Amino acid sequence: MRQYRIRVVLAKLGLDGHDRGIRVVARILRDAGMEVIYTGLWPTPGGVARIALEEDADVIGVSLLSGAHMTLLPKLLEAMKAEGCDDIPLILGGSIPDDDVPQLNRMGVAAVFGPGTPAQEIIQRVTDLAQTRASHEEHTGST
Amino acid sequence: MTSHGTIPTDANRKPAPTGAGDTTISGRRLATAYTAAHLNGLDADRQVGAPGTFPFTRGVHESMYRGRFWTMRQFAGFGSAGQTNQRFHFLLHKGQTGLSVAFDMPTLMGLDSDDPRSAGEVGRLGVAIDSLDDMLDLFEGIDLANVSTSMTINAPAAILMAYYLAVAQEQGVAFEDLRGTIQNDILKEFHAQNEFVFPPVPSVGLVVDVIEYCARYVPQWNPVSISGYHIREAGSTAGQELAYTLADGFHYVQETLKRGLEVDAFAPRLSFFFNAHNEFFEEIAKYRAARRIWARHMRDRYGTKDDRSCKLRFHAQTAGCSLQAQQPQVNLIRVAYQAMAAVLGGCQSLHTNSMDETLALPSEHAATLALRTQQVLAHETGVARSADPLGGSYLVESLTNELEAEAEAIFREIGEVGGMEPAIEAGYFRARIAEASARYQREVDGGERLVVGVNAFVEEHEPPIELHRVEPHVESQQVARLERLRARRDAKQVKQSLDAIGEAARAGNNLMPILLEAAHRRVTVGEAMGAMREVFGAFRARSGW
Numbered sequence: 001m002r003q004y005r006i007r008v009v010l011a012k013l014g015l016d017g018h019d020r021g022i023r024v025v026a027r028i029l030r031d032a033g034m035e036v037i038y039t040g041l042w043p044t045p046g047g048v049a050r051i052a053l054e055e056d057a058d059v060i061g062v063s064l065l066s067g068a069h070m071t072l073l074p075k076l077l078e079a080m081k082a083e084g085c086d087d088i089p090l091i092l093g094g095s096i097p098d099d100d101v102p103q104l105n106r107m108g109v110a111a112v113f114g115p116g117t118p119a120q121e122i123i124q125r126v127t128d129l130a131q132t133r134a135s136h137e138e139h140t141g142s143t
Numbered sequence: 144m145t146s147h148g149t150i151p152t153d154a155n156r157k158p159a160p161t162g163a164g165d166t167t168i169s170g171r172r173l174a175t176a177y178t179a180a181h182l183n184g185l186d187a188d189r190q191v192g193a194p195g196t197f198p199f200t201r202g203v204h205e206s207m208y209r210g211r212f213w214t215m216r217q218f219a220g221f222g223s224a225g226q227t228n229q230r231f232h233f234l235l236h237k238g239q240t241g242l243s244v245a246f247d248m249p250t251l252m253g254l255d256s257d258d259p260r261s262a263g264e265v266g267r268l269g270v271a272i273d274s275l276d277d278m279l280d281l282f283e284g285i286d287l288a289n290v291s292t293s294m295t296i297n298a299p300a301a302i303l304m305a306y307y308l309a310v311a312q313e314q315g316v317a318f319e320d321l322r323g324t325i326q327n328d329i330l331k332e333f334h335a336q337n338e339f340v341f342p343p344v345p346s347v348g349l350v351v352d353v354i355e356y357c358a359r360y361v362p363q364w365n366p367v368s369i370s371g372y373h374i375r376e377a378g379s380t381a382g383q384e385l386a387y388t389l390a391d392g393f394h395y396v397q398e399t400l401k402r403g404l405e406v407d408a409f410a411p412r413l414s415f416f417f418n419a420h421n422e423f424f425e426e427i428a429k430y431r432a433a434r435r436i437w438a439r440h441m442r443d444r445y446g447t448k449d450d451r452s453c454k455l456r457f458h459a460q461t462a463g464c465s466l467q468a469q470q471p472q473v474n475l476i477r478v479a480y481q482a483m484a485a486v487l488g489g490c491q492s493l494h495t496n497s498m499d500e501t502l503a504l505p506s507e508h509a510a511t512l513a514l515r516t517q518q519v520l521a522h523e524t525g526v527a528r529s530a531d532p533l534g535g536s537y538l539v540e541s542l543t544n545e546l547e548a549e550a551e552a553i554f555r556e557i558g559e560v561g562g563m564e565p566a567i568e569a570g571y572f573r574a575r576i577a578e579a580s581a582r583y584q585r586e587v588d589g590g591e592r593l594v595v596g597v598n599a600f601v602e603e604h605e606p607p608i609e610l611h612r613v614e615p616h617v618e619s620q621q622v623a624r625l626e627r628l629r630a631r632r633d634a635k636q637v638k639q640s641l642d643a644i645g646e647a648a649r650a651g652n653n654l655m656p657i658l659l660e661a662a663h664r665r666v667t668v669g670e671a672m673g674a675m676r677e678v679f680g681a682f683r684a685r686s687g688w
Contacts, residue, residue: 015248015264017337020377020464023577023688024584040686041337042260066248067503067613071263097502097610115468115501116597119588 006130009057011039011048013064013072021093021115022063025122032123045072049079057088058130064094069104077108089129093117159590159599167422168592169380170582171545177537185540190435194530198438200431200543202489203454207530212521214492216293216458217514220245220270221504222617224280227270231285233507237514241323241492243293244281245269246303251338253299255669256621266617268504269295273625273669275662278306279313288316292323293368293458293492298340300327301349302671305658308361312663324365324414324458327353330391330563331370333684334572335377340672343564345679349654351398356655358399358409365414367395368458374572375418376464378580381429382546384418386553387572389436394563396445406445410452419485419493420462421477427533428542430457430488435543436550459485460494466501470596471608474498479516486526487533493517503610570685577688625667632665640666641674648678 008029010022019041026036037055039048052060060080064072069092080086089110096104101112111125165172174181185191192198195205204210217239220227231242246269249261255273256265265271272278282292287310296303304325311321329346332339339346350367357366371388379387392413399409417433420426437455441447461481466474475498482495495513497505505513521527533539560566586592593599640661647657654675661671 015252015254015260016268017332018376019337019686020580023686024378024580026688027577027581028584028588038686038688041684044260066264067267068248068263075262095501095503098607116594118598119584 006034006058006127007037007055008034008059008061008126009037009039009048009052009055010061010063011043011051012041013043013045013048013062013076014066014068015042016064016066016068017041018065019063021065022061025061025063025093028119028122029126032127034126045075045079046082048076049083049085052080052088053083053085057085058133059126060088060090061126062090062092064092064096067095069094069096070100073104073109074107087133089133091125091129093122159593167381167425168420168583169382169422169425169579171380171382171425171542173538177541179537181537181541183544185544187535190544191534191540194534197442197450197453199434199454201531201534203434203456203491204530207489208486208521208527212527213486213490214241214291215239215514215517215521216241216243216492216494217510218243218245218293218295218460218494219510220247221268221611221613222266222270223621224270224272224277225283226266226614226617228281228283228285231281234510234514235285235290237511238518239514241291241293242285243494244295246294246296247271250299250303250668251296253302253340253668253672255625255667256618257625258669261618263618265621267613271617271621272303272306273621274628274665274667275306275309276624276628276665278303278310282310282314286316287311287314288320290322294323294325297326297329297332297338298346299668299672300325300329301353301654301658302662302668304353304357304366305655305662308659309662318361319363321361322363324368325353326368326370326416328367328370328391328416330394330567331373331388333567333682334374334387334391335379335576336373337684339682339684340676341679342682343567345648345675346682347394347398347564348651349675350395351402352653352655354395354399354409354413355402355404355653357412358404362412365412366409368414368416369395370416372416372418372460374576375420375462377576378464378583379576380579381420381422381425382549383553383575383579385429385433385436385546386550386557388415388417389433389440389550390554390557390563392437393440393444396441400445406441406447407449407452410441410445410447411449411454414491415455415457417457417459417485417490418462419459419481419488419490421465421481423480423484424533424538425542425546426481426484427488428539428546430459430485430490431531431534431539431543432546432550433457434489436547456491458492458494459488459490461485461496463496463500466496466498467594467597468501470602470605471498471502473596474500475512475516478513479520482516482520483524483526486520487531489531499608499610502608504613506609506611508609570687573685573687628665628667636664637661637666637670640664641670644671644674645678648675
């Protein structure tokens with residue numbers, strides 16, 4: 001287990017500006033002792049991937065309430081691959097119909113949090129994902 | 144739910160409440176019971192008055208809903224203009240009395256459907272409008288002289304207003320006969336909803352262009368709907384919603400006065416839009432306080448001589464943020480109570496949310512139930528028979544006084560930060576709202592505040608409900624349509640219009656006449672916005688979390 005603070009990059013993808021949820025999550029994760037980098041509004045998928053790489057993120061969290069997740073998530077995953085940071089676990093929150101979750105998981109989304117998810121559950125999942133990745137890195141010897 | 148596993152126990156979790164508690168969702172402490180002593184020598188004539196008389200605490204009409212109920216106006220829009228047009232005909236057929244257009248995200252942000260930034264969002268959360276052709280399709284078979292239309296659009300509002308006026312011209316309807324509202328309230332976008340494009344000063348200039356143009360040529364139109372709704376949705380308290388909205392209203396009044404219009408030439412057409420949230424009595428008091436504050440400021444600060452300038456007329460919408468994804472049918476009950484608060488508070492029009500809105504756009508079944516909620520309220524409960532039925536209640540009058548005092552204190556605070564635009568630049572509104580939103584979330588996460596189906600009374604297995612699905616090919620159809628339009632129209636005329644928009648923006652002239660001409664020439668939303676952006680620049684906000 002790593003001794004330094006878990007670093008999370010949070011992003012809203014697309015044009016939607018409803019950022020109450022992601023700003024609440026940012027505070028929750030910060031209050032849980034994590035380091036949070038919030039990209040602000042309207043970043044491109046490539047921009048999010050670049051920030052995640054440069055900030056050495058342990059987890060990327062995306063908020064989407066616009067219904068555009070099936071278009072924008074594949075673009076983000078592609079961009080992460082192009083930047084060589086597709087090993088960073090990606091989590092998603094917002095208005096995501098249950099029916100879309102299996103396909104999102106197959107694409108490579110590690111977790112999907114719907115409306116009303118308890119704060120504790122998000123903190124736990126982010127911590128687990130960061131620790132799993134860290135122990136995997138130790139085994140493979142990558143940085 | 145979309146996430147799995149058991150809910151971990153939180154060490155900070157407090158024992159769940161078994162009684163009502165003393166604090167509203169906005170953090171206001173209430174007494175166990177209210178008596179005459181709480182009214183602090185209320186001057187009933189001066190502060191409360193009668194319905195239809197200054198300061199209009201008890202409502203803007205003497206007979207209130209006796210002659211006519213509020214307008215039942217359900218927000219609708221998805222996919223192409225043709226699809227939304229069908230939903231409009233469906234809603235009118237079901238007894239709805241006014242139209243309300245929801246635009247998609249690209250249109251709201253002033254982007255064309257073929258802009259790369261629009262990918263995945265065309266026609267998804269509302270209707271895609273790129274040009275006058277789409278607007279003509281949207282109102283196909285609907286006589287604009289006989290319907291009142293509400294359009295929820297802000298940064299590109301002047302362009303969409305021009306499109307609507309152009310449709311009226313094509314239908315042969317005089318501007319004087321047009322009735323409706325365009326939201327056109329950019330200030331709350333900076334505070335809360337984030338659908339701004341240009342910096343605050345030129346953005347407000349565009350709002351005022353529409354107010355000024357309508358005051359002169361479209362006299363029955365409400366050129367702005369000064370909105371607290373989105374401020375509340377972003378997590379504010381009731382008091383913040385009230386104060387920020389009215390402060391925005393006063394700012395528009397001051398900026399419009401600078402155009403040389405008399406206050407009574409435009410103020411009667413300023414309209415408002417408030418949230419109808421869960422905290423029943425506090426919400427009712429909020430509407431009553433709003434009317435009283437507006438009336439007093441308009442008379443005492445702006446010197447109106449026309450009583451109509453003092454009357455705060457408002458649309459209400461039930462609180463989207465109160466809807467839960469868990470046990471969605473329970474949302475019907477929340478919406479019904481919220482709608483009743485709006486009616487007891489004297490709204491002029493009302494949108495009731497559909498139970499499935501946290502998950503998707505409303506299905507037809509859910510949209511029908513939402514409208515039926517209002518019809519039951521109007522025709523069966525009898526709550527609309529007498530104006531302001533809670534006037535004189537110790538509780539409601541006390542809360543009205545408290546909210547008024549809170550709003551006045553917030554106005555002073557905004558002044559201390561330097562006024563509206565400096566306060567926006569400093570991130571004042573966003574920071575205050577974020578604090579309130581975080582407090583509420585802590586209360587829910589800590590189990591001090593119970594939300595049925597979410598942190599209490601949870602069902603292990605929930606049957607899925609039928610959701611509305613947007614057809615995926617809307618985007619490609621809309622892109623193809625735009626391509627055909629660009630090939631067909633007169634490119635030279637389009638160029639002339641875009642140059643004229645830039646010149647007018649630079650000169651500080653009212654843009655409406657040029658935008659109307661541009662509409663007929665099939666200038667698209669994205670092109671007109673682009674021409675303005677070159678002059679006005681773009682704005683980035685502090686995220687302030």
